[in-house]
Amino acid sequence: MIPVAFDYLAPSTVDEAVRALVDAGEDAKVLAGGQSLLPVLRMRLAAPSMVVDLSRVGELRGVREEGDELVIGAMTSHHDVLRDQLVRTHALLLAEATTTVADPQVRHRGTLGGALAHADPAGDLPAPVLALGGDVVLAGPTGRRTVPVERFFVDYFTTELAQDELLVEIRLPKRTGWGARYEKFSRVAQAWSTVAVAATVLVRDGRFVEAKVALTNMGAVPVRAYAVEEALVGGSADADAIHAAARHAAEGTNPTSDASADAEYRQHLARVLTARALTAAAAV
Amino acid sequence: MRVTVIVDGVSYSDDVEPRLLLVHYLREHLGKVGTVVGCDTSNCGACTVHLDGRSVKSCSVLAVQADGREVATVEGLARDGRLHPVQQAFHDNHALQCGFCTPGMIMQAVDLLADDPDPDEEAVRAGLEGNLCRCTGYQNIVRAVLDAARRMSPGAGPEAERLTDEAAQVTHVAGGGQ
Numbered sequence: 472m473i474p475v476a477f478d479y480l481a482p483s484t485v486d487e488a489v490r491a492l493v494d495a496g497e498d499a500k501v502l503a504g505g506q507s508l509l510p511v512l513r514m515r516l517a518a519p520s521m522v523v524d525l526s527r528v529g530e531l532r533g534v535r536e537e538g539d540e541l542v543i544g545a546m547t548s549h550h551d552v553l554r555d556q557l558v559r560t561h562a563l564l565l566a567e568a569t570t571t572v573a574d575p576q577v578r579h580r581g582t583l584g585g586a587l588a589h590a591d592p593a594g595d596l597p598a599p600v601l602a603l604g605g606d607v608v609l610a611g612p613t614g615r616r617t618v619p620v621e622r623f624f625v626d627y628f629t630t631e632l633a634q635d636e637l638l639v640e641i642r643l644p645k646r647t648g649w650g651a652r653y654e655k656f657s658r659v660a661q662a663w664s665t666v667a668v669a670a671t672v673l674v675r676d677g678r679f680v681e682a683k684v685a686l687t688n689m690g691a692v693p694v695r696a697y698a699v700e701e702a703l704v705g706g707s708a709d710a711d712a713i714h715a716a717a718r719h720a721a722e723g724t725n726p727t728s729d730a731s732a733d734a735e736y737r738q739h740l741a742r743v744l745t746a747r748a749l750t751a752a753a754a755v
Numbered sequence: 756m757r758v759t760v761i762v763d764g765v766s767y768s769d770d771v772e773p774r775l776l777l778v779h780y781l782r783e784h785l786g787k788v789g790t791v792v793g794c795d796t797s798n799c800g801a802c803t804v805h806l807d808g809r810s811v812k813s814c815s816v817l818a819v820q821a822d823g824r825e826v827a828t829v830e831g832l833a834r835d836g837r838l839h840p841v842q843q844a845f846h847d848n849h850a851l852q853c854g855f856c857t858p859g860m861i862m863q864a865v866d867l868l869a870d871d872p873d874p875d876e877e878a879v880r881a882g883l884e885g886n887l888c889r890c891t892g893y894q895n896i897v898r899a900v901l902d903a904a905r906r907m908s909p910g911a912g913p914e915a916e917r918l919t920d921e922a923a924q925v926t927h928v929a930g931g932g933q
């Protein structure tokens with residue numbers, strides 16, 4: 472199908488983009504990689520009067536280090552995240568998760584910022600970013616604000632972003648030397664996660680010094696599995712400890728039932744996938 | 756909006772509506788109907804072209820986003836009446852039945868081989884994850900891509916496209932297809 476007609480602007484700076492959003496008002500839509508938005512427009516599930524395309528805003532692209540943080544521009548494509556050596560070194564979990572997103576063509580266009588702003592509960596990048604911790608930086612007409620990742624995801628397809636705000640960058644604390652695994656379950660190739668588990672751990676002398684675990688598609692927003700983390704930290708990094716901890720994975724979750732899985736099965740998957748993810752992340 | 760796009764080596768300038776999809780620009784404005792539309796959901800990959808050298812689904816890019824950029828379609832692969840080695844490998848390995856998925860499969864295969872000139876079967880299957888075929892069961896498609904990799908070694912992409920003639924000759928000497 473063909474999208475409804477809209478006006479189009481392709482600004483070259485963040486300031487221009489924000490101004491375009493303010494001027495356009497309620498009916499404006501930000502276009503990043505377009506890999507979620509264009510299908511939505513084609514199916515006429517949305518009909519914005521103005522599309523503000525960020526693909527020419529160079530300052531939003533790329534990965535850099537700032538002290539203890541890794542800073543990823545919102546318009547960095549999935550493909551570029553996968554190729555980036557800094558990401559591999561300091562945020563391996565994000566690279567692991569990004570390999571499971573969609574297919575090569577979609578990864579060439581789709582962006583990290585777009586995947587977070589879209590906030591699909593089955594999307595694969597919110598959970599790893601939540602597990603890694605850190606902040607997202609939003610730019611609006613009154614300047615920039617920094618929002619902790621835990622507060623960014625509000626509900627199904629809903630984030631902290633106001634209508635006239637842009638997601639500009641993702642700031643992750645470096646997790647250098649941490650093991651990581653994104654364990655994704657779906658029945659067919661090219662499918663979204665039925666459930667997935669993002670786990671990253673720091674193991675020293677056979678013990679879990681730190682452990683961060685977050686779940687995809689176990690609720691309206693990505694969920695941190697705090698009970699699993701608490702059960703692990705300080706304990707030995709072995710199969711028994713991992714399986715004992717993984718039993719807590721579904722605690723406090725409220726997944727939906729749909730055509731691909733009912734809620735109870737999703738909770739079962741969360742426990743099984745958590746054990747697998749931790750086993751791989753800790754190289755047990 | 757005015758856009759200027761290089762498609763298969765030729766520069767075009769046109770006034771287009773912002774909502775026009777790149778695939779419709781190619782087909783309806785430029786008559787390049789080699790690139791096809793197979794779905795409404797960005798899943799099938801039949802519309803795959805290269806935008807500035809990377810494979811994209813042209814149903815999921817606006818024509819205005821291609822302004823000032825370079826597009827390569829399946830129509831630009833053959834040189835001097837000779838098929839690109841990936842096209843030839845599809846032909847020789849019977850990698851199609853109805854052929855609807857083929858333009859996208861071939862464009863994605865060229866991208867995949869540019870990244871990984873010597874893929875194993877698993878890498879080929881992963882690289883073609885975004886391309887659906889309703890006919891073949893994929894076996895011969897995978898075989899064709901592996902065959903093309905052999906024919907084109909040491910590499911695909913722009914370099915290999917320049918090597919097409921040589922590759923074709925090697926194929927003849929080796930007896931190539933079936």
Ligand SMILES: Cc1cc2nc3c(=O)[nH]c(=O)nc-3n(C[C@H](O)[C@H](O)[C@H](O)COP(=O)(O)OP(=O)(O)OC[C@H]3O[C@@H](n4cnc5c(N)ncnc54)[C@H](O)[C@@H]3O)c2cc1C
Pocket residue numbers: 500501502503504505506507508509510525545546571572573574577580581582583584585586588589593594595596632636637638639661662663664796797798
């Ligand atoms: C066939 C197919 C399969 C897919 N499979 C998967 C999968 O397995 N896992 C997965 O996680 N994803 C999958 N995706 C989605 C893909 O990851 C998208 O790239 C991603 O969801 C959106 O990123 P984008 O850059 O394309 O954003 P767009 O589509 O351009 O935008 C998405 C939404 O976010 C808003 N937005 C984007 N960027 C910003 C910003 N910087 N500031 C404010 N708002 C912004 C837009 O207004 C829009 O509402 C798939 C997509 C397709 C087409």
Ligand code: FES
Pocket residue numbers: 791792793794795796797798799800801802803812813814815
């Ligand atoms: S037509 Fe583009 S993916 Fe199906």
Ligand code: FES
Pocket residue numbers: 850851852853854855856857887888889890891
């Ligand atoms: S040959 Fe018919 S869809 Fe692939």
